[in-house]
Amino acid sequence: MLSQDGSGAEILTVEEMYSADRLAIAGGVAGRDLMEAAGTAVADSVLLYESSRAGAVLVLCGPGNNGGDGFVVARRLKAAGRAVRLALLGDRSALTGDAAAAAADWDGEIEVLDPAGLEDVALVVDALFGAGLNRPLDGLSAAMVEAVERAGLPVLAVDVPSGLAGDRGDAPDGPAFRADRTVTFFRKKPAHLIVPARFFCGDVQVAQIGIPESVLQEISPRLFENSPALWLAGFPWRPAEAHKYQAGHALISGGTEMTGAAQLASRAALRIGAGLVSLACSPASLPIYALANPSVITLAVGAAADFVAALADPRRNAVLVGPGNGVGADTRERAIAALEAGRSLVLDADALTVFEGRTEELFKLTAASAGETVLTPHDGEFRRLFPGIAGDPLERARVAAAQSGAIVVLKGPDTVVAAPDRRASINGSAPPWLATAGTGDVLSGMIVGLLAQGMPAFLAAGAAVWIHAQAAFAFGPGMISEDLPDALPKVLARLSDEAGRAVDYRKIVNNFR
Ligand SMILES: NC(=O)C1=CN([C@@H]2O[C@H](COP(=O)(O)OP(=O)(O)OC[C@H]3O[C@@H](n4cnc5c(N)ncnc54)[C@H](OP(=O)(O)O)[C@@H]3O)[C@@H](O)[C@H]2O)[C@@H](O)CC1
Ligand SMILES: Nc1ncnc2c1ncn2[C@@H]1O[C@H](COP(=O)(O)OP(=O)(O)O)[C@@H](O)[C@H]1O
């Protein structure tokens, strides 16, 4: 499965990466060759992207295989004519296996790791610890991190910046290198994507080192970087002969005071392709909604029973409750009605908050519902709904999905989409200008729009999160939430080109000219 940069979209835990190494070696690839390829990829990256800063490359080697990679880097750089120094943490005689062999091939000096020895250094290659780090850095390695940071030297990390645990996205327990670039091997690891760990990695480059793709069948990863590779094949492009009812009918619950939220969601649901959108609101607020949204059907819903009646039409196949709905019994009743009607459902914002302390009731209903449910909390809403769940965003989203039986979209700079069966995706890049009022409403509207078109919830949520971020990139800084729905067509056009559908549309257009 290929992601945008051409590497696989799978993300491997450290344990899974060790399995990949083991399986490759069992399949006849020599461990020493993997290390040679890894070190060579890092050296190539140094030679390709290094700035014109004067001075030597200082390779810091640790006691394990990450250090072994470092010896290869140093040898390759020296062979390419680059001035290079190498410093080792610990004793050379303590090196074993492939790392000892790589050290034996290094014919230069082996310095003692010394935080005071940073004069005339242009770039630091951090090969102290990679996947094997099992406790916070201390002593000499911690002092080295601090000295490099004080000196303001650029850092290229091998596999993972030392001090970070590859599996974890939260802040490191001790000092860690802040790398400008990290070269990792075969597939990314969780720390390369989850914030704040991601911020320690800089640009992440994935190098292929000879591990065959076939090892993934045995490993069967459950975690992916969010990219079209995950969901494009299931994207609901309109067939040429479709009428609007075949593209689904989303029912969106609107509030009485915060009327903007449901309008943003409705526009987004239409832009992402829902055939029809009905917006249910109080009779008093109906003129506000109706005047501003000519393509949206407005329904006056006074009492809870009116919302149940609106759900009676089976063509209203996907429902969104929450944006601007208000934290009251009304909102909860609407959510419950949608669950009991067995619709595909998105619960966002106030529809999450109204279940604070009542999650047992909610989760019983999600389990019993004939439709899939998507919960889209930001961090604050997540804490309200799932007060006992700790860990980094990936772990929290996964536990919440298992507890609730719903797809959980934990929003942030690294939005995680998790399913009850542990499938999860992490969105690797979203621009910070998405952090503005109303963008979450747009996202929930996009998800319900895709659900209405029949896309399975895990894929719909992943697609919406990715497209949402891409639309924000396409618009650029200064974007406000109103801009987002109207930025969707550009991203959809690019995607439909990628999916090969654009050809069909062009044929149709040309036939009529
Ligand atoms: N064939 C392969 O497998 C390939 C692997 N590759 C490379 O190998 C890397 C993984 O190598 P690895 O497993 O040897 O672990 P690594 O990160 O070097 O450190 C382990 C050592 O550190 C020690 N230690 C841990 N924490 C510590 C601390 N805080 N402070 C001090 N010491 C600490 C720990 O010692 P101990 O726990 O026994 O005390 C142990 O001795 C991987 O990231 C990639 O770069 C590539 O070459 C491709 C092929
Ligand atoms: N620092 C950030 N970088 C990138 N995206 C962000 C950042 N902070 C928030 N977002 C995204 O912005 C959106 C905000 O949603 P939400 O908090 O629900 O806003 P609102 O309630 O105002 O609609 C989410 O999609 C989230 O992933």
Ligand SMILES: [K+]
């Ligand atoms: K490292």
